[in-house]
Amino acid sequence: MNFWNDPINFIANWLTGLLTGWGLAAGLATVLVYLVGITVLIVFAMLLDIGLVWVERKVVARFQDRLGPNRVGPFGLIQPFADIIKLVIKEDITPANADKVIYNIAPVLAATSVIALWAILPLSSRIFGVDLNVALLYLVATGALGTLAIIMGGWASNNKYALLGAFRMVANMVSYEIPMVVTLLIPTILADSMSVIGITEAQRGLWFAVLSPLGAVIFLISAIAELGRSPFDLTEAESELTAGFNVEYSGMKFGWFYASELLHAFTFGGFAAVLFFGGYGGFFGLEKALPWLTNPFIEAAVFIAKAMLGYWVIMWLKYSMPRVRIDHMLAFNWKFLVPLSLVLLAVTATLHKILIVLPGWQYALGMFFSNVVIVAATIEVLRDYGRKQRKAAEELAPQAQL
Amino acid sequence: MTAEQIIFLLTGALILVSALLVVTVRNLLHAALWLVVALFGVAVLYAILQASFLAVVQVVVYIGAIAILFIFAVMLTRREMRDTGPQTRPNWWIAALLGALVLTGLIVIMLAVPGADRTPAALPEGLDTVWALGNALVSPEAYVLPFEVASVLLLAALVGAVYVAGVGKKS
Numbered sequence: 001m002n003f004w005n006d007p008i009n010f011i012a013n014w015l016t017g018l019l020t021g022w023g024l025a026a027g028l029a030t031v032l033v034y035l036v037g038i039t040v041l042i043v044f045a046m047l048l049d050i051g052l053v054w055v056e057r058k059v060v061a062r063f064q065d066r067l068g069p070n071r072v073g074p075f076g077l078i079q080p081f082a083d084i085i086k087l088v089i090k091e092d093i094t095p096a097n098a099d100k101v102i103y104n105i106a107p108v109l110a111a112t113s114v115i116a117l118w119a120i121l122p123l124s125s126r127i128f129g130v131d132l133n134v135a136l137l138y139l140v141a142t143g144a145l146g147t148l149a150i151i152m153g154g155w156a157s158n159n160k161y162a163l164l165g166a167f168r169m170v171a172n173m174v175s176y177e178i179p180m181v182v183t184l185l186i187p188t189i190l191a192d193s194m195s196v197i198g199i200t201e202a203q204r205g206l207w208f209a210v211l212s213p214l215g216a217v218i219f220l221i222s223a224i225a226e227l228g229r230s231p232f233d234l235t236e237a238e239s240e241l242t243a244g245f246n247v248e249y250s251g252m253k254f255g256w257f258y259a260s261e262l263l264h265a266f267t268f269g270g271f272a273a274v275l276f277f278g279g280y281g282g283f284f285g286l287e288k289a290l291p292w293l294t295n296p297f298i299e300a301a302v303f304i305a306k307a308m309l310g311y312w313v314i315m316w317l318k319y320s321m322p323r324v325r326i327d328h329m330l331a332f333n334w335k336f337l338v339p340l341s342l343v344l345l346a347v348t349a350t351l352h353k354i355l356i357v358l359p360g361w362q363y364a365l366g367m368f369f370s371n372v373v374i375v376a377a378t379i380e381v382l383r384d385y386g387r388k389q390r391k392a393a394e395e396l397a398p399q400a401q402l
Numbered sequence: 403m404t405a406e407q408i409i410f411l412l413t414g415a416l417i418l419v420s421a422l423l424v425v426t427v428r429n430l431l432h433a434a435l436w437l438v439v440a441l442f443g444v445a446v447l448y449a450i451l452q453a454s455f456l457a458v459v460q461v462v463v464y465i466g467a468i469a470i471l472f473i474f475a476v477m478l479t480r481r482e483m484r485d486t487g488p489q490t491r492p493n494w495w496i497a498a499l500l501g502a503l504v505l506t507g508l509i510v511i512m513l514a515v516p517g518a519d520r521t522p523a524a525l526p527e528g529l530d531t532v533w534a535l536g537n538a539l540v541s542p543e544a545y546v547l548p549f550e551v552a553s554v555l556l557l558a559a560l561v562g563a564v565y566v567a568g569v570g571k572k573s
Contacts, residue, residue, distance in 0.1 A: 027405060031405055133530055133531065134455050134458045134532055137462060140458075140462050141466065144461060144462060147466065147470060148438065148465065151470065151473055163477075170470060170474065174470070177466075194532060
């Protein structure tokens with residue numbers, strides 16, 4: 001084992017050896033090394049987050065035909081640090097009659113719920129926090145903590161807009177959790193595993209996005225809803241709720257909400273990569289010819305590139321779509337996404353068991369075409385529904401035709 | 403004392419204190435949030451016991467669904483979050499007596515169980531607890547019948563909820 005093949009274990013072994021050499025008990029040394037590891041992981045995530053502020057502002061500017069930050073440092077690279085200094089020295093206001101303790105815990109909980117996700121995010125086959133056998137359920141569980149943070153912030157602010165924003169967030173999260181959980185089951189079925197490492201390893205030859213493109217799309221939609229980003233940003237709806245659940249927060253407490261939102265979006269880009277796009281691997285068997293591709297540092301770079309791409313798609317949608325009205329949002333979920341994802345899950349589970357005996361390429365083709373058939377059937381049903389709706393409208397108001 | 407025991411004692415104390423606060427705090431929303439802390443503590447206990455599936459499901463179901471529903475009900479139904487009435491009923495001592503009896507009974511039973519004071523053996527290498535649990539739930543020798551009965555019960559509850567909440571077409 002050397003540093004280039006297995007950096008985390010190498011450093012951990014070296015540190016444990018150093019600490020026990022100083023006369024610490026082995027158990028205590030292990031606990032200390034774990035604590036150091038957790039701290040390093042959190043610091044890495046937060047440093048990346050500072051970079052994401054710059055990325056987000058630059059990309060928004062591109063989508064909106066502007067330049068973005070360009071004054072502080074080359075390409076405005078120092079801008080996030082200027083933002084941080086501004087946030088830190090801003091006056092910290094607590095509204096009158098706010099529930100102070102809950103008001104102060106909420107931003108911390110929001111950031112915690114995102115950083116907790118990094119525990120299971122596999123940067124490479126040998127650089128990851130922990131390989132849980134229930135990783136996908138853990139993903140759902142941390143989402144629940146994020147919901148809780150938003151309710152706490154919205155309620156404790158003692159502001160009607162904040163409370164309305166929190167209500168909408170919960171309606172959003174509770175409903176879009178269902179298609180999300182169902183699409184999380186698709187990689188689980190395809191890989192026969194719920195651990196993120198197991199799912200990534202199962203995609204060495206072929207990405208799950210090929211076997212289940214519809215699943216990848218539904219996951220992306222429900223992930224954006226879970227993030228509360230546009231077009232599902234009803235929690236913040238500036239034009240209706242001023243700024244939604246975080247309207248009363250200022251300074252660094254607002255900064256925590258903002259930073260956790262950015263990191264959350266990037267993290268979900270990473271999970272999309274893990275679940276459907278091969279994660280750190282997925283070179284279609286190319287790594288047998290080029291063994292250097294399995295180097296942990298190369299894998300981590302590939303993973304971050306894929307996560308960035310997912311994050312970029314999320315930003316792309318955010319800055320080009322108008323906000324969905326709340327009844328449309330709920331109807332879209334309950335009447336469209338939930339039935340569609342359940343049908344997809346049933347078809348995937350059945351076909352997977354039937355086709356798994358066939359050779360690899362026939363299996364892949366069968367899975368892919370089952371998705372195509374489902375999409376075609378969905379479009380047909382929607383067209384029929386639209387036709388009926390138009391007919392009903394024409395019967396109601398025939399003079400509108402003239 | 404091992405690190406596991408220290409974590410267990412801290413978690414146990416946290417669960418007990420927050421459970422006590424659930425029933426003594428006067429602000430209803432605070433009570434609901436203390437309930438969340440208590441439920442989270444139970445999830446930590448499951449994690450210590452290496453029951454990772456139960457730990458995660460505890461958070462998803464109890465915090466993600468039930469506690470959030472509680473908080474919603476509290477936020478939507480009360481204008482005044484403060485409960486001003488007396489916090490105990492006149493026959494509280496019966497409940498206290500029963501509680502003490504159950505606690506004593508539990509302690510006696512636990513002390514009688516052989517090996518209750520030993521530390522648990524580590525799980526065998528390569529045992530996938532989720533796989534074992536999933537198999538047990540659909541295996542005819544294990545829990546397939548209770549599992550199916552529970553799903554029928556939930557379906558009935560779902561239909562009932564739709565019927566109660568639905569507008570209905572009886573004119």
